Amino acid sequence: MKLTIEQVRHVANLARLSLTPEEEQRYATQLSAVLDAVAQLQELDVSGVEPTSHATLASSLLREDAMRPSLPPEKGLANAPSKVGTSFAVPKIIE
Amino acid sequence: MELTELSMLELAAKLAAGEVSSVEATRACLARVAQVDGQVKAFLRLDEKGALAAAEASDARRKAGNPASPLDGVPIGLKDIFLTEGVETTCGSRILQGFVPPYDATVVRLLKEAGLPVLGKLNMDEFAMGSSNEGSAYGPTHNPWRLDRTPGGSSGGSAAAVAAREVFGALGTDTGGSIRQPAAFTNLVGLKPTYGRVSRYGVIAYASSLDQVGPMTRTVADTAELLQLIARHDPLDSTSAPTEAPDYRADLESGVRGMRLGVPREYFINGMDPDVESTVREAMKAYERLGATLVDVSLPHTKYALATYYLLAPAEASSNLARYDGVRYGVRAKDARGLREMYGQTRERGFGAEVKRRIMLGTYALSAGYYDAYYVHAQKVRTLIREDFSRAFAQVDAILSPTSPVVAFKLGDKVDDPLAMYLMDVFTLPCNLAGLPGLSLPCGFTKKSMPIGLQILGKPFDEARLLRIARAFEREHDFHRRFAPL
Numbered sequence: 052m053k054l055t056i057e058q059v060r061h062v063a064n065l066a067r068l069s070l071t072p073e074e075e076q077r078y079a080t081q082l083s084a085v086l087d088a089v090a091q092l093q094e095l096d097v098s099g100v101e102p103t104s105h106a107t108l109a110s111s112l113l114r115e116d117a118m119r120p121s122l123p124p125e126k127g128l129a130n131a132p133s134k135v136g137t138s139f140a141v142p143k144i145i146e
Numbered sequence: 147m148e149l150t151e152l153s154m155l156e157l158a159a160k161l162a163a164g165e166v167s168s169v170e171a172t173r174a175c176l177a178r179v180a181q182v183d184g185q186v187k188a189f190l191r192l193d194e195k196g197a198l199a200a201a202e203a204s205d206a207r208r209k210a211g212n213p214a215s216p217l218d219g220v221p222i223g224l225k226d227i228f229l230t231e232g233v234e235t236t237c238g239s240r241i242l243q244g245f246v247p248p249y250d251a252t253v254v255r256l257l258k259e260a261g262l263p264v265l266g267k268l269n270m271d272e273f274a275m276g277s278s279n280e281g282s283a284y285g286p287t288h289n290p291w292r293l294d295r296t297p298g299g300s301s302g303g304s305a306a307a308v309a310a311r312e313v314f315g316a317l318g319t320d321t322g323g324s325i326r327q328p329a330a331f332t333n334l335v336g337l338k339p340t341y342g343r344v345s346r347y348g349v350i351a352y353a354s355s356l357d358q359v360g361p362m363t364r365t366v367a368d369t370a371e372l373l374q375l376i377a378r379h380d381p382l383d384s385t386s387a388p389t390e391a392p393d394y395r396a397d398l399e400s401g402v403r404g405m406r407l408g409v410p411r412e413y414f415i416n417g418m419d420p421d422v423e424s425t426v427r428e429a430m431k432a433y434e435r436l437g438a439t440l441v442d443v444s445l446p447h448t449k450y451a452l453a454t455y456y457l458l459a460p461a462e463a464s465s466n467l468a469r470y471d472g473v474r475y476g477v478r479a480k481d482a483r484g485l486r487e488m489y490g491q492t493r494e495r496g497f498g499a500e501v502k503r504r505i506m507l508g509t510y511a512l513s514a515g516y517y518d519a520y521y522v523h524a525q526k527v528r529t530l531i532r533e534d535f536s537r538a539f540a541q542v543d544a545i546l547s548p549t550s551p552v553v554a555f556k557l558g559d560k561v562d563d564p565l566a567m568y569l570m571d572v573f574t575l576p577c578n579l580a581g582l583p584g585l586s587l588p589c590g591f592t593k594k595s596m597p598i599g600l601q602i603l604g605k606p607f608d609e610a611r612l613l614r615i616a617r618a619f620e621r622e623h624d625f626h627r628r629f630a631p632l
Binding site for chain 1 (some may be wrong): 178179239246248249278283340341342355368383384385387446448449452453454455457464466471472473474475476482483484485486487488489491493494503505506507509510513520522523524525526527528530531532542564566572579580581582606
């Protein structure tokens with residue numbers, strides 16, 4: 052399957068990646084090759100087969116709905132590239 | 147014999163007898179790092195101060211007759227994927243440069259509580275995506291057996307550090323073979339436990355339904371001992387199996403007499419290194435001499451495992467790596483105008499080529515219009531692969547195969563050909579898709595003296611049997627006692 056540059060740009064946008072024109076070209080070629088390779092899965096008839104999301108888990112395990120300590124704000128914010136008080140700071144998005 | 151050439155348990159015996167101190171062992175490791183790591187480049191960063199403080203505390207416990215565990219005082223290294231409180235953790239990525247975790251991963255906490263000094267953080271393919279360690283943002287690690295070769299990936303730094311005798315053992319993670327393939331490339335024992343056997347809490351996620359933590363050591367007994375410390379239920383990880391681990395050391399020496407060992411016909415393929423094939427077949431014959439019966443088995447969907455993996459793992463990765471947006475941790479593109487541009491530029495500059503490739507592939511497979519055709523379809527094929535194993539394990543106790551179709555290849559050989567690189571995982575990743583335990587064991591060398599690994603796959607939570615099978619071979623051979631010429 053041949054991926055177009057437009058499709059690569061669309062996927063990059065969904066993935067929040069700003070690609071250079073060279074990368075767009077490269078990924079169009081490389082992802083097309085990988086998609087060609089994975090196309091062999093289509094030859095298998097999987098109708099009636101249940102999907103496996105986790106191989107060894109019969110169901111999701113839920114922990115007790117109880118309060119427990121969490122990271123204090125100063126620790127949670129310690130790695131923030133930018134912060135204001137006890138909040139993460141991001142570029143302004145409204146005028 | 148040099149101190150750093152001892153196995154973990156041999157050193158532990160000397161520590162227990164008071165013949166050597168943990169501080170001496172830790173200093174010996176640090177001296178070895180100073181001697182060889184300029185060539186091997188296994189370490190991303192050393193925590194000399196922390197390791198020596200832990201060693202001093204261990205010596206005090208030993209002196210008081212109160213060791214925290216059998217391995218108390220034995221220095222180890224950690225793949226840079228494990229959160230370590232107060233020590234920078236980058237996962238081999240530029241995007242996490244400067245990130246200092248505020249807490250320890252559960253496995254790190256368990257090792258610290260068991261008294262093992264952690265020497266530092268080991269190099270890896272960025273976000274564990276790779277089979278050669280060339281995907282690290284901090285440059286490749288070199289194979290101690292031949293410095294122009296890769297140590298494998300993504301736990302290549304862990305493998306190289308243990309093989310180069312810089313540490314006595316290490317932890318890695320295995321999503322599609324990232325413990326077993328580097329173990330095979332560097333003559334180590336590497337175990338990927340059953341999915342859920344070891345906690346993933348605090349382990350930076352790549353593909354959450356496949357990732358599993360495991361030991362990398364120079365002997366089977368060391369692997370059993372290290373697994374014993376980390377295999378337990380963790381309420382902080384909702385995918386952790388809610389059962390306690392058995393004693394992995396109890397039956398280690400019981401041999402394989404009467405066992406039925408499967409040989410899957412699909413695991414010997416065209417293009418395999420002939421030395422790998424002949425050596426692995428010889429190892430299989432050795433098991434017959436030890437009293438096991440070899441049984442021909444078929445895993446008919448093996449040829450679809452690679453494609454299944456390279457849809458499912460990137461899909462999960464694209465979701466897991468959405469958190470690296472420059473807001474809460476890691477680096478941020480400084481000159482972006484607006485939030486959207488900040489996300490895009492941060493991720494563009496922070497991620498390397500392979501990570502971006504997999505994010506793109508995963509995002510595509512999960513996108514509207516393709517989700518059913520790619521992602522759900524691959525999950526159904528995953529079911530067929532699991533069922534293959536279930537049928538095989540109805541006939542046999544374990545399955546034997548090569549770990550990798552080739553030995554360690556030259557650095558740079560496959561970096562521009564993702565499909566050729568992905569083929570390196572062809573024998574290891576079906577085990578991850580099925581959630582099974584798998585172990586790689588040193589089983590011989592090529593004519594050019596490069597190590598070859600034998601893979602042993604088992605039923606879910608049957609790690610004890612894998613270790614017993616591996617030990618039966620190790621007891622009769624000395625391959626694991628050969629050291630990299632460095």
